[in-house]
Amino acid sequence: MKIHLTSVFVDDQAKAEHFYTEILGFVKKHDVPLGEQARWLTVVSPEQLDGTELLLEPAGHPAVKPYRDALVQDGIPLAQFAVDDVQAEYERLLGLGVRFTQEPLEMGPVTTAVFDDTCGNLIQIASQPQWSIRASRG
Numbered sequence: 568m569k570i571h572l573t574s575v576f577v578d579d580q581a582k583a584e585h586f587y588t589e590i591l592g593f594v595k596k597h598d599v600p601l602g603e604q605a606r607w608l609t610v611v612s613p614e615q616l617d618g619t620e621l622l623l624e625p626a627g628h629p630a631v632k633p634y635r636d637a638l639v640q641d642g643i644p645l646a647q648f649a650v651d652d653v654q655a656e657y658e659r660l661l662g663l664g665v666r667f668t669q670e671p672l673e674m675g676p677v678t679t680a681v682f683d684d685t686c687g688n689l690i691q692i693a694s695q696p697q698w699s700i701r702a703s704r705g
Contacts, residue, residue, distance in 0.1 A: 571691050572609070574622035575646055576631045577686035580608050583623040586685050590663050591648075596620055596637050621646075626687060642668060644691035653678040653694045 577583035587593045593610035597620070597654040599605055604626075609620040626632065638645055653671045657680045661667065668689060669681035678695045 568621050572620045574624040574690050576626035577623045578626055580606055583686045645688040647691040647693055650692045653680050653692055656692055669673050
């Protein structure tokens with residue numbers, strides 16, 4: 568068993584597409600219209616084009632807003648993305664105007680930072696030296 572798809576709820580799919588592709592650097596994988604307003608819109612890592620897809624899912628369900636509002640209020644990230652160097656990615660994203668709610672923080676072998684994805688979510692980036700080694704083998 569493996570993870571094929573996961574999702575983040577977004578307030579505006581066009582805004583999310585811009586942020587996740589132009590700012591974060593993901594690549595659009597699928598963009599299928601679903602009625603007049605919604606799309607099946609997924610992105611993937613440019614390093615793993617056949618890897619796990621991230622669905623930028625419309626946040627229309629009534630349970631989404633209170634759930635996400637509570638997470639943001641408590642400073643809890645909805646998702647985590649692996650990066651090779653949190654400090655370098657933090658500086659790159661700051662230069663692109665991304666707002667961070669947690670600057671890079673070292674916790675033993677793991678370094679994390681948390682940013683606002685402009686679409687209603689907090690996202691954590693994390694790096695650990697062993698992740699790069701494992702990723703190169705897989």
